[in-house]
Amino acid sequence: MKRQVPLALCFLFGIVMILTQFVPHKYVQALYKEFIDWGLIISPFALVLAVITLIQTHTTRVRRRTEHWQYSFLVFAGMIIMVCVGVPFGEQDSVFVWLYDNVQVPMDATMFSLLAFFIASAAFRAFRARSFEATLLLVTAMIVMLGNIPIGDLVWNKVMSWTPWADGASGARQWILDVLNSAARRGIILGVSLGVISQSIRIILGIERSYLGGGD
Amino acid sequence: MLERFMNMDRRIIFILIALVVIIPTLIPIRLPITVSEPTQKLYDYIDTLPSGSTIMIAFDYGPSSLAEPEPMAKAVMQHCFSKGVKVIGMTLYANTPTLAHKLMRRIAAENKAVYGEDYIFLGYRPGALQVILGMGTNIANVFETDYEKTPITEIPMMQNITNYDQIALLLDLAAGSTTGAWIVYANTRYGLKIAAGVTAVIIAQMYPYLQTGQLIGLMPGYLGAAEYEKLLNVAGGDGTVGLNTASYAHLLIIGLVLLGNIAFFVHRRKEA
DSSP: OHHHHHHHHHHHHHHHHHHHHOOOOHHHHHHHHHHHHHHHHHHHHHHHHHHHHHHHHHHHHHTTTOTTTTTHHHHHHHHHHHHHHHEEEEEEHHHHHIIIIIIIIIHEEEEEEHHHHHHHHHHHHHOOOOOOHHHHHHHHHHHHOOOOOOOOHHHHHHTTTTTSOHHHHHHHHHHHHIIIIHHHHHHHHHHHHHHHHHHHHHHHTSSSOOOGGGGO | OHHHHOOOHHHHHHHHHHHHHHHHHHSSOOOOOOHHHHHHHHHHHHHTTTTTTTTEEEEOGGGTTTTHHHHHHHHHHHHHHHHTTTEEEEETTTTOOHHHHHHHHHHHHHTTTTBTTTTEEEEOOOHHHHHHHHHOOOHHOSSOTTTTTBBGOOOOTTTTTTTTGGGGGEEEESSSSSHHHHIIIIHHHOOOOOOEEEEEEHHHHHHHHHHHHHHEEEEHHHHHHHEEEEEEEEOOOOOHHHHHHHHHHHHHHHHHHHHHHHHHHHHHHHHH
């Protein structure tokens, strides 16, 4: 029963939602609108589940004294403070906005900014033309990077002014993105889409059951 | 000597990066900007919208990546307000409403736009796909009130807006995979026109959609923001300043990689 009911519901709603994409009849479309409303009601529960999972994960870390378990208390502190301020007084409360502007924004921005330093260091050490493929990647990356910045065209128009192409750096970058990149990306998108379709059919028909948890 | 250079202390690289970021930010150097076709298309589309049209901006980025999308939002909203185009803001990110609301308020104040008449901010609702699909049938079903808790039905600019049929464009300012979702669910299902302004790291993913016309325009990172500012004749905007800074950081990385490779080849020849 624990398995049959979710499988039956998945089959029923899966088939109906597919039908709503192909049948324009008003009753089918009314059903579609109804299901979307249901989805909107169900979605917030995912947030509740996420919070419960986060609390469980960090409680386990503290209980087992895993590496850096002390930081889990910071997670709890952050969560409790924001909930205590946000839930009763709302998102537009001055204290909530102050905490957001002066704690979350700088911390998030700092974490992302650090990437620039690590990328530069990693690029210097790892970006070496050791093989044909690595050289190809290196040359392409250099062209795209140069084309991304105004200095690329500035240098091109000064040094390569004898060629018939003005703004050659951004032109080459655009060609790489338009032709080589798009061809590869399109292949990936088609492959992923076919995979999603086949996986969806397996889930709707009850062949793929891993989303239910358990072994089978 | 070569080996010392190849194994250079990474703190030296960190200092160099800090310098090429700080100096051009403090002393801006004007660099010539060539407007790319995807940015030009977005500008042209908004420029030809009749006064009174409405566009929707999805602020789908978090505080970590605000540096690139914010100048884009600023430039596009400035363009919209100057043309009399109304703007509806919303987000699919739970941690963005405070950020986006403040940004919209600031840009609107700079352009003398009135809340509720020229622009509104709807805020956030959980369940990205359901939100995108739900607004296609009725925006008020998803957002009963705006971010400031005013019922949608009482907001003047929303009186004639029910769903995507009355929205001329959705501009997704994204730092993740949301643009794909907007294309698949809002463009394919409801025919909503989509444009995007994305962080530099995801530009490459957008090009297939640009070629098929599923994206009518694209602002690629700082470059896109700076290009849009150039089209608006805005001197020294956030995008232009950011692009200048990014330019020198790019140059440093290119230089380091080239020097690293020269040292690598010389060292390998010596060893052989």
